[in-house]
Amino acid sequence: MNLTQHTVQSLQQSKTNQEKISMLTCYDSTFAWLVEQSHIDIILVGDSGSMTLMGYPDTTHASIDMMVSMTGAVRRGASKKFIVADLPFLAHRQGIQHAIQCVDNLIKAGANAIKIEGLDGHAHIIADIIESGVPVMGHLGLTPQSVHSLGYRVQGKAPEQADRIMNQALQLESLGCFALVLECVPNRVAAQITQELKIPVIGIGAGAEVDGQVLVLQDVLGMNPTFKPKFVRHFLDGAQLMLGAFNQFHEQVQSQNYPTNEESYHLESNKAP
């Protein structure tokens, strides 16, 4: 299998060549090992891990320690994939020194690039991180770290809102961001931004006319059948498949069909000659 090992430059080339980019979240070593063997272009160690792995209600609970720990685990599972790690809630709002320290920790843990939500009030921090030589992916539209002010609502339906997102996208590009995530914006708005920007635009709930798509790993695997926003597609009935395996294990323990003699260790003296 010929697997691409991406760089910032090759991702830019994907846009130029009109090759769609796939990005999947991942938070642990086991799944990272599997994703490493797939054709997925980018792994995102998203702060959504605070919800999917840790069970918190939203991403404001992701800490830098949590992000560093997940990034390290993913890098140990996937040694070659291009990994983007989220800068967690408020890490970019506590001054440049704090932001740079967090970025340093994430890069040392194995990230190739950092994703930062929003722009207003921290454009200078984004510029500083980029100037320091760290690639930054922007994130506009529905920004989950702002859940308490924005809610989980589609952004950019009204023309003035759409114009604001377009202007922010252009500003992020001129600051030097290498890519942009657009979350939950109308497809026409996302298409226009994708046409205007030279950098790749990766959508989630942003329609088809973008340069790529990102989804959360647990959603792709159908781990929670009741969680199905409009844009999510379950590519596997993972919950049912795994429940089946758990119950088979339980039943075979109860019926004493597990473990068999072959699945047991034996004393030297019991070995067949």
Ligand code: KIV
């Ligand atoms: O943390 C995450 O999963 C994300 C995606 C929704 C883009 O930021």
